[in-house]
Amino acid sequence: MENLLMKDGHHRLLAEFRYTPPKVERGYANQTLFVDVSNNTIAARPVDERTKRTFIGGRGFGLWLLWNAVKGTTRWNDPENEVILSSGPIGGTTVYPGAGKSIAVSLSPLTETVVDSNVGGYFGPLLKFAGWDAIELQGIAEEEVIVFIDGNQGLVQILTAPHESSDSYVLPGQIVDLFAQSPEERRAVSSVTSGPGAEHSLMGCLNVSFYDVRRQFVRLKQAGRGGIGTVFRHKKVKALVVKYVGVKGDSNVPADYADLASVGSKMHREICEQDPLMNDMRGGGTTMLTRIMNDFDLLPVHNYRFGSHPEAKNLYKSEFTPYFSLGIPDGCWYGCTLACARCVDRLTPRTGPYQGQVVHVDAPEYETVAAVGSNCGIFDPHAVLEANFYCDLYGIDTISYGTALAFAMECYETGILNPERAGGLDLRFGNAAAMLELLHQMASGTGFGPTFGLGVRRMKRIFAEKYGADPRFLLDIGMECKGLEYSEYVSKESIAQQAGYGLANKGPQHDEAWLIFMDAVSKQIPTFEDKAEALHYFPMFRTWFGLNGLCKLPWNDVEPADNKKVHSPRVAARVPEHVGNYIRLFKAVTGRQDVNEPEDLVRMSEPAYNFQRLFNLKMGYGTREHDAIPYRSMGPVTVEEYESRAERYDSQLREVDIDPQGKSTLEKVALLRAHREKRYQLLVDAVYRRRGWTADGIPTLETVRRLEIDYPDVLDLLKQHNVQ
Amino acid sequence: MKVLVFAPELCDAQLGCEETCSLTWFKEANHDKSAIRILEAEGRTGKYTANVCTQCGQCIDVCPTLAIQRDKRGVVRINKDLCVGCLSCVGFCPYGAMRMHPDYTVPFKCVACGSCAKSCPTGALAVLDLPDAPLTATEKRLLGGV
Structure with missing residues (x-):
């Protein structure tokens, strides 16, 4: 591996750590990986029984590790803040649907306190099988780096990465090309990346990848909430990469495989029989929710002012499924037969750097549809898909983006903002072109992008101080709590x-x-x-x-x-x-x-x-x-x-x-x-x-x-x- | 495509086929490890059905790793090296003919090898060449269409 990386001349080895991959025991590797990119330190830390008992894994491990890494005075952009990813003891199980999640934990730039965000993709499970229950990423690198973990060789490296794009549409594919030694190894590589939008805003997301063997490209799932992507890019980390070849049904080494297989196959059967009669997640993921929310007056429209809209039908599942390629497995981890991770194989963006090209994007979740769609008065499925595509590649959380934009649009319509204050954009509800242009401004750090990218809480302060807006009105309509933008449900009646x-x-x-x-x-x-x-x-x-x-x-x-x-x-x-x-x-x-x-x-x-x-x-x-x-x-x-x-x-x-x-x-x-x-x-x-x-x-x-x-x-x- | 077919009127339910199958593939006589199962027909005492793979190929579209593919004989087979043991195929087989056993993480199924047919004293089993099943979404994709 070193030879491959050295010979292309682009990736200098800054640090290397060799270890004997431990055998996973009953869901735990029993050690965590600490990487400090400030001083290029790599270390293994044991996991004791009390930590397992108290915090279990995943988010619990993230909280415990971060608590011990930061002080009460630590801010999100201090070197000691960490980005932690951990799956959990059941994570990596292939036989039960939905058992491949990772949970990212960090100090959030939006809330200034701890945040957790869960994400699919292969990273957490492969990290565990590589011998690590969690990774703690600390420090701020001097130059752009990739952290690479080879779970078969027992190798962790910090490598310079001066030439790779930070764009999450291109970078995860480049990483697979770089680290997979054969076509078969492609699905053994998973990365964590973000993007240029995360560099210029506080609402950056993490993209966690998995290689789709049928479509033959890399798919992305997002740890969206709380700006963890912003922390990640602030550390000058382009990618965390794990490679582990050899996932099997018992890689998690369960205590009772027979019962695991029994309960897992029972659940697959139930999904096979019941999903078509219930939510049809296999047929369209969470997009089915738009109709239900609209019917019950719960769909956010025009910055949560209303719960339904006559044009909402343009954002129903039926308007998205023609874009989806269906009928093949779409789990974001092996064995997830609920398969809500649908995919748009071919999309032609109308704006931005990929305008006119055929690209692919993971299907939007309901949250994205409601955030950048109905909440902004935009009832155009293509615009929603395009926003989803650019949010992912720029490393921007679709929920914070949509909710913050709905707020900005209401401010625009009430005269607090105008084109001059909003980067030349006409931010009326329903303006899909402006919604997309603001994304590009965020990615390039131009126009209204930098102010908007601070999120609703900080915009409220700025609009009151700078533009003399009524702070009480802003407090009432700015849909954030603790500094985080609301997700997409109208809660007025509950x-x-x-x-x-x-x-x-x-x-x-x-x-x-x-x-x-x-x-x-x-x-x-x-x-x-x-x-x-x-x-x-x-x-x-x-x-x-x-x-x-x-x-x-x-x-x-x-x-x-x-x-x-x-x-x-x-x-x-x-x-x-x-x-x-x-x-x-x-x-x-x-x-x-x-x-x-x-x-x-x-x-x-x-x-x-x-x-x-x-x-x-x-x-x-x-x-x-x-x-x-x-x-x-x-x-x-x-x-x-x-x-x-x-x-x-x-x-x-x-x-x-x-x-x-x-x-x-x-x-x-x-x-x-x-x-x-x-x-x-x-x-x-x-x-x-x-x-x-x-x-x-x-x-x-x-x-x-x-x-x-x-x-x-x-x-x-x-x-x-x-x-x- | 090659398919194991069953003639119920000839079966005397001695279950030699199940034993032959598990001996052939797992080197032990264990009915739980047989890809074919002879069952008494519901509500019809003394009449039998065989639960066995029809080679329909629907499991091909369920497998996340392309471990399940059709071979040159048209038989649906599992590549153990690619299988990650998710057992999705077990839950999604329309005939309940994809099997699992806790001794193994890889599921198993009838591959129309014909061992049971050879050992069946009454001639109730035979491997026949039947018209190919329709292409699955995966096969169409691998052939270049989407």
Whole structure:
């Protein structure tokens, strides 16, 4: 390998580390890889039993490693900040669908505290089989580098990479060409890259690759949230690369292969039979959600002002499937038969550096469709696909991009922005050409790109200070919490979802809790205590996926045929048979015999979850004031919004004994707001109590002791905040 | 394409075919390791069906690594070197004829080798040359179309 790299003359070897690849045991390699690109240090660090017990893996390992690497004063662009990737003990299992996730953890440039983001692609599993449960990437390189791990040879190298493009459309393919020694080895190489958009904004994403043997090109999945790509490029790392040849059904060396194979093949069968009758994820991924969200008034339109739009049908699944190549495997890891990672083999961009060329792009997720589509008033599937293509290659998070653009568009339409302030762009809702041009401005760091790329929180400050905009209005309509842009659901009619967003550790992403249907549509959790219980159970349960290297989708995006027949609606929402599958899966891989009940999974997640809350506290956040959410996520901010659903809001006022008769819309907006804001605070109280936190949202001493995360520095932190 | 076919009226359910199959491919007499399974027909005592691969090739489109391909005889075969043991093919076989056994991570299936047919005393089994199955999406793609 060295010879190949040396002889082309472009890649100088800066550091090399040789190791004997350990045999994976029951889902763990039992060591993590530390790489510091400031001083070209590479080291192996053992994983002890307490860390495995407390943090499990994946996001848990990321949190623990980062906690130990940074101080409370560390900022995202300090050398000691890290980008960590880890899969988890179940990660790399090929026999159960959705078992190849990696979780990226870092200090976020957007939130200035810890963030986690999960991603498909082959990196995490191959990293583990190469002998590493996690990689910690620290430091800032002097020149552009690639970090390469060869899991068969037992070799880690830091190489200069002066000539490769940072463009994530080109670079991952170049990496496969460089490191695969034969066509068969192509799928043994996976990379982590970002792009030029991440270099010029705070909302950079990571792209994690896998080689598609049928289409014969590299596919990309994204760790989108929180700007981890920005950190990555700030470190002058062009790519992390892992190569491991030899993945087999037992590479994870499970304790009980027979049960693993039994539960896995059962699940494949269920997907084969049920998916076509349910969500048809195999036929179109998550694009099916647009219609459902529009039907239930939950699809963000025009910066979350509305929940539906007559033109939304132009963004339904049926408008995207003609672009997709279907009928062949599309898992982002081996054995994921739910196969939501559809692919557009041929797309011809109308703008930008690839204008007129035929390119390929992974199919958009619902989140992308809603973010750059309906939320910006753009109902053109081609524009959505093109935005998806450029976001990926520039290394930009589609969710933050769309939500921030929807905010900028509302600012434009209300006169806060104008073409002069917006890089010459006409940022009216619905202007697809401007939406794409702003992406190119971000990538080149020109025009409105640099200001916009700072995200909603910083734009609010700038627009108030520089342009004299009303800060209260900006606070109401800027859809961010903790500095992170909202994901794509209108939460106005579900107070549980408002808290699901507001209390999420990393900021308003729905991967902690998606309770809208349960709360607002099927009314399964009527009381505050019911909602608080759901806001305990679901965030913990969903956290569990991120500790183990699992995808959430096979949990409830397909269900056993009898799920809703044999269980009451409230129980069915937890999909008990699948929870049982996960218990079997965890036991079969790790051999742990103390995990038998659904509550055991919830208990397993609590330490990492609470530790993340404490991590926020360590970084200067993590208290009640940081769980405040913009009013746009709670109710109608403007007269126009109220009047668009006046009947609904009027009747809600009547329910709380307020007669809307004879009141102006402005008065009614204020009355409804007072009511909803009060209810939000009451729910926050109930959730804090349920989670074992103080009234200020800090885990109590009793909680950290119960969860065995009472490390000396945690106790010091609590003491500093007068939690005794 | 070569396909193992079964004549139910001739079967006496002695299961010698299952034993022959597992002996041929796994060197042990173990019905759980046989690619062919003789089952009593539902609701028809004394009548039998054979569960065995029809070489339809639908599993070719499920395999993430192209480990499943059709050979020159038209028989669908698994390349053990390429297989990552995901067992997607087991779950997606429309006939339940792709098999797995916990002793192995690679699934197995009937490859129309004919050993069982040779050993069947009643002549209930035979390998026949049948018209080719329609091309799968994968095969079309590999042939240059999409």
